[in-house]
Amino acid sequence: MTAVLTGRRPTRGAVRVEADTAGVEVVRRVRHRLRRRTVVVPLALLMFLLVMFCLALTVGDFPVSVQQVWLSLTGRGTRATDFIVHELRLPRAVIALAVGACFGLSGAIFQSMMRNPLASPDIIGITSGASAAAVIAILMLGLSGFAISAFAFAGALITALAIYLLAWKQGVAGYRLVLVGIGIAAMLGAIIDYLLTRAQIWDAQVALLWLTGSLNGASAAELRPLLLLMVIVVPLALWAGGALGGLQLGDDAATSIGVRVERSRLLLILIGVALASIATAAAGPVGFVAFVSGPIARRLTHGTGIALVPAALVGAAVVITADFVGQHLLPVQLPVGILTAAVGAPFLLYLLVRSNRIGHGG
Amino acid sequence: MVLSDAPATRHTLSASELGLGYGDRQIVEDLTVDIPTGKVTVIIGANGCGKSTLLRGLARLLTPTHGAVLLDGRSISSIPSKQVAKVMGLLPQAPIAPEGITVADLVGRGRYPHQGWFRQWAPDDDRAVAEALTVTSTLELADRPIEEMSGGQRQRVWIAMALAQETDLLLLDEPTTYLDLSHQLEVLDLLTDLNRRRGTTVVIVMHDLNLACRYADHLIAMRDGRISAEGTPNEVITAEAMMEVFGLRSTIITDPVSKTPTIIPIGRHHCADDSDDETAVLSGEWSGETSS
Numbered sequence: 001m002t003a004v005l006t007g008r009r010p011t012r013g014a015v016r017v018e019a020d021t022a023g024v025e026v027v028r029r030v031r032h033r034l035r036r037r038t039v040v041v042p043l044a045l046l047m048f049l050l051v052m053f054c055l056a057l058t059v060g061d062f063p064v065s066v067q068q069v070w071l072s073l074t075g076r077g078t079r080a081t082d083f084i085v086h087e088l089r090l091p092r093a094v095i096a097l098a099v100g101a102c103f104g105l106s107g108a109i110f111q112s113m114m115r116n117p118l119a120s121p122d123i124i125g126i127t128s129g130a131s132a133a134a135v136i137a138i139l140m141l142g143l144s145g146f147a148i149s150a151f152a153f154a155g156a157l158i159t160a161l162a163i164y165l166l167a168w169k170q171g172v173a174g175y176r177l178v179l180v181g182i183g184i185a186a187m188l189g190a191i192i193d194y195l196l197t198r199a200q201i202w203d204a205q206v207a208l209l210w211l212t213g214s215l216n217g218a219s220a221a222e223l224r225p226l227l228l229l230m231v232i233v234v235p236l237a238l239w240a241g242g243a244l245g246g247l248q249l250g251d252d253a254a255t256s257i258g259v260r261v262e263r264s265r266l267l268l269i270l271i272g273v274a275l276a277s278i279a280t281a282a283a284g285p286v287g288f289v290a291f292v293s294g295p296i297a298r299r300l301t302h303g304t305g306i307a308l309v310p311a312a313l314v315g316a317a318v319v320i321t322a323d324f325v326g327q328h329l330l331p332v333q334l335p336v337g338i339l340t341a342a343v344g345a346p347f348l349l350y351l352l353v354r355s356n357r358i359g360h361g362g
Numbered sequence: 363m364v365l366s367d368a369p370a371t372r373h374t375l376s377a378s379e380l381g382l383g384y385g386d387r388q389i390v391e392d393l394t395v396d397i398p399t400g401k402v403t404v405i406i407g408a409n410g411c412g413k414s415t416l417l418r419g420l421a422r423l424l425t426p427t428h429g430a431v432l433l434d435g436r437s438i439s440s441i442p443s444k445q446v447a448k449v450m451g452l453l454p455q456a457p458i459a460p461e462g463i464t465v466a467d468l469v470g471r472g473r474y475p476h477q478g479w480f481r482q483w484a485p486d487d488d489r490a491v492a493e494a495l496t497v498t499s500t501l502e503l504a505d506r507p508i509e510e511m512s513g514g515q516r517q518r519v520w521i522a523m524a525l526a527q528e529t530d531l532l533l534l535d536e537p538t539t540y541l542d543l544s545h546q547l548e549v550l551d552l553l554t555d556l557n558r559r560r561g562t563t564v565v566i567v568m569h570d571l572n573l574a575c576r577y578a579d580h581l582i583a584m585r586d587g588r589i590s591a592e593g594t595p596n597e598v599i600t601a602e603a604m605m606e607v608f609g610l611r612s613t614i615i616t617d618p619v620s621k622t623p624t625i626i627p628i629g630r631h632h633c634a635d636d637s638d639d640e641t642a643v644l645s646g647e648w649s650g651e652t653s654s
Contacts, residue, residue: 023492023501024485030466030505031488115458245471252454255423257527258447258475302462 045313056093102279104315107290121276124181128188129159130280149281156277213286213337288344379429407584447475451529472526494525514545599623
């Protein structure tokens with residue numbers, strides 16, 4: 001290993017002769033520091049999730065100690081603790097984590113791909129599509145349970161397809177997709193409102209609870225399809241996410257380093273929609289989780305570009321924490337969606353104000 | 363040793379009866395060109411003549427409306443994109459730096475085509491990034507966020523990303539725009555170094571005609587989506603060609619430093635011979651030194 005640009009004549013100016021082993025060392029050190037951050041942040045988030053998970057299983061009207069939870073989980077509990085842990089608290093906590101992770105991942109995929117923090121599925125109308133379909137299922141077709149989830153899933157996919165087609169103009173640009181999405185979200189909102197005003201008060205109440213995003217109906221039966229779908233889609237998301245590093249640099253630069261831009265983007269949109277609709281189907285459109293998780297994760301792991309895993313963990317942390325606060329720490333019990341909206345809406349305002357000031361989408 | 367081994371195979375790039383356009387608007391029509399292998403080619407032409415469009419077409423950023431771009435004689439659209447990216451790099455006109463990204467991470471993204479399912483980041487990638495940072499003098503910036511860079515530094519970082527890709531062909535769309543003169547020279551010197559030491563085929567679209575003449579082995583002058591002249595700067599740059607390509611009156615002298623043609627443009631004002639201010643000063647006969 002000798003020198004850079006070993007040449008026929010001495011190099012001048014910008015191109016200096018330098019031992020390259022030292023350079024490799026510098027690059028290795030910098031990358032190591034970045035990598036360490038991408039390991040430390042998820043580990044810290046996992047610790048936090050573990051604490052929240054224990055709290056969710058132990059705290060409640062009928063307190064169960066950590067030891068009792070452990071005994072119950074390993075099949076040595078009493079009938080009372082078994083019922084509380086297995087039937088009530090465990091499904092709720094796991095669904096909270098799973099739903100949060102799906103929303104977080106979905107939001108981070110959309111935001112990095114469109115290079116715009118406003119492009120999360122809850123802002124551009126994809127979760128509105130799921131909601132509208134679910135409200136139609138509840139109010140017009142009188143469906144319940146799993147059928148609502150299936151409808152929500154189909155609604156999200158159809159909406160995403162409509163947005164994609166309307167925003168398509170020799171490829172999909174970030175801003176057009178956001179604007180078309182916001183327009184579609186408004187239209188779907190109007191449809192939902194219309195259906196609610198026409199509905200019987202009792203039916204409307206069921207629909208409203210679903211629309212707020214709630215884990216009250218969380219049950220073991222709901223858990224299984226949710227986890228099954230996640231096992232398929234999450235690894236797919238992490239794999240397809242490999243193209244995001246290129247897509248973030250703009251379509252031209254992405255193509256030049258060998259990313260098949262339109263194909264990757266379509267695949268990522270499908271995966272992002274699938275994640276958002278899986279989560280919406282399970283717990284309703286828990287507002288703003290997809291929207292806030294990505295930016296928070298990026299801030300925690302700053303300097304490392306894409307943060308899909310941290311975003312999923314932040315999403316899980318947001319939902320399980322919001323659900324815990326809504327259940328136990330407030331004078332009245334509130335559905336999780338109200339708390340996430342209370343945190344997310346000011347953040348949306350902040351981003352809008354900031355993007356206006358600096359002239360682009362954040 | 364870094365950048366010293368010339369690649370064993372020489373990759374060729376050409377276009378055959380190429381048509382390029384956006385939507386209904388046809389910009390490049392029936393263009394056939396061979397990019398000289400192992401040379402620095404500069405594409406010049408007036409605004410809107412299609413030079414950037416041609417470069418985008420050569421880099422497969424635009425799908426031809428007819429004809430084809432050929433890489434090693436094969437239609438580029440039939441070759442997997444990642445495989446092309448191992449052979450040909452491009453510095454686009456307006457790449458986007460993600461918020462908060464560090465220089466090392468950004469340059470590392472140039473390694474994408476060399477990675478895959480079973481081959482994630484490897485020591486060879488560290489080496490390539492280190493080389494790219496070293497030759498662009500950005501090694502000491504490696505852990506800094508790109509937002510802190512000046513325009514010149516930022517451009518060098520983007521070039522470093524293209525270099526980290528380690529391709530035999532390198533296309534650059536106006537790499538010197540927005541840079542001050544000394545940084546322009548710095549970038550062009552760097553590209554010349556690459557070409558001379560490593561045999562990289564370089565294709566540059568740029569506006570500065572005199573720098574183009576100085577740094578190009580091969581000039582392509584474009585007008586209305588067609589090639590109006592190509593060859594060495596001495597062959598291409600004549601007062602008549604300037605009038606044809608740019609609609610510009612000029613006189614051509616020899617650059618005393620590089621002995622390449624230098625274009626002295628002639629406007630309506632500020633001509634030393636004031637009586638001729640408004641009348642046609644026919645280029646070439648104006649001074650003793652002419653182009654050819």
